[in-house]
Structure formats: structure tokens, C-alpha cells
Amino acid sequence: MIKNEVARSLKVVLANNYALYLKTQNYHWNVTGSNFKPLHLLFEEQYNDLFMANDEIAERIRTLGEKVPATFNIFSDATDIKDGNENIDATSMVKELADDQGIIIESLKSTLKIAQDTNDEGTIGIITNRIGIHEKAAWMLRSSI
């Protein structure tokens, strides 16, 4: 029962992660301008990490005994990350993605608190690792503007 609280919170993390994965790939495809190449590559590096993280987070939810709701409708209802817009300029794309990394960090930190309250070390390890990765991703994005 207590572990379900962690799983419920991880479902929000998964929705955010999946949404940012799609958005980062959108911007990888659609970015334009004089910084095209480095941004195209940075976005690729980041969506690859987010892709792997989708699996890690989902399988942690399964490990905690819950099914993983995984449809576009469910993710779009649960996420706080707004859809990408392929027509904005490169700087706006980078700013949005940096802010979105912050949104994921917030959802990870609130999940971390619940995992700490329930001594769920397995989840704590995954989440702590993800927070560091998102903080680094946000730094790389902000430094690209």
C-alpha cells in the first residue's frame, strides 16, 4: 500500500519523461539557424538519455507491483510539460527544454521525498541518479544560449 504511493508518483515522472523525450526529438528534427549542428546533436544526446529513462522508470513501477499506464492520452493528461512547437526559433527551443528539465527535476524531487518516507532505497537510487542527469542537461542547455 505504501509502495503504491511511490509508484503513483513515478507515473507522473514517467509521463513527464515521455513528454520531454518526444519534445526534445521534435526540436532535434526542427531546429534551424546558425547553431543548427550543435543543437541538433545536443538534443539527440538528450532524447537518447530520455528514451532509456522511460524504460528504467516504467520497469521500476512494475518492480513495485503496479502496471504501467502507457498511452499518449494518459501521458498527456498526467504531464506538466507542454507540447513542443516546431516553428519557434532555436533560442526559444533551448529555453523551453531547460525549463522542462526543471519541471522533471521537481517531479523527481517530490517522488524522492515519498520514497525516502517509505525507505524505498531502490527507487531512491534511480531517482537520485536521474536528478543529477537532468541538472546537467539543464546546464548544457542554458550554456548553449
Ligand SMILES: [Fe+2]
Ligand atoms: Fe536524428
